[in-house]
């Protein structure tokens with residue numbers, strides 16, 4: 001496999017007259033987590049469906065695991081795992097039987113089952129019907145089933161939607177473990193915190209186009225709201241420093257300055273040099289960046305959905 005686990009260029013898809021993807025380019029390096037964010041209906045699931053060979057694009061090229069999704073759909077399928085928004089487990093079967101079904105389907109070795117049950121903390125519930133499982137247990141079983149056959153690229157479409165915070169954190173730990181083992185994760189989520197926690201890179205999809213791409217930190221720096229806070233020992237020092245720093249405003253306490261900036265190292269160095277040049281010394285410095293909710297709102301003009 002090349003260094004890119006997923007390479008997409010000029011991807012287009014319309015349903016009738018509705019253009020859902022209008023020229024998408026993205027690259028996911030192997031062994032990283034890529035998160036696709038977007039408002040409801042932005043086209044996230046459509047993208048996942050194309051990348052996982054479930055539906056065909058109208059234009060553009062998509063390579064997954066070094067293979068073209070149209071010319072070698074079978075080859076792509078052999079290298080990927082997919083966990084959808086709705087757990088694909090069979091309620092009437094036990095956890096163990098569900099896993100066995102997947103082992104048979106993928107012609108894998110049943111010997112992997114105990115290890116998977118153990119890893120997902122499902123050993124105790126293995127012989128109980130899935131109908132008795134909690135939402136978190138079902139998701140874990142679903143992901144365990146996805147891992148049968150050892151896929152190197154895993155698509156997780158909103159894997160923690162509807163889970164309680166504890167189960168969500170368990171899922172995050174499992175995802176981090178997978179990545180530590182070299183697996184590539186393509187994640188769609190409606191939880192910005194989830195993308196912030198897990199993703200190496202994030203892309204924001206809106207009205208068929210990617211409106212931003214970058215690391216979580218880069219995205220946060222792109223929008224207004226980033227600032228540096230400087231605390232001085234006394235009000236006169238703060239006032240003197242405010243005169244040196246364009247746009248600086250003083251907090252009510254009189255000793256803290258808020259200086260707008262992009263939060264990057266270059267502007268920070270510039271700020272510190274200015275203070276140094278005038279012999280001004282701050283007692284404390286902190287960099288504040290907006291969170292991903294702010295980014296999402298600024299880029300798409302919409303609040304994050306909370307279905």
Ligand SMILES: Nc1ncnc2c1ncn2[C@@H]1O[C@H](COP(=O)(O)OP(=O)(O)OP(=O)(O)O)[C@@H](O)[C@H]1O
Nearest residue numbers: 015016020038039040041042043044045046047190
């Ligand atoms: N098979 C289809 N036929 C017609 N329209 C479709 C079809 N599948 C999706 N769409 C439309 O394409 C748009 C994108 O849908 P998609 O499910 O990809 O969005 P999404 O970003 O995954 O949204 P959500 O967060 O709600 O799952 C929506 O307007 C949807 O109604």
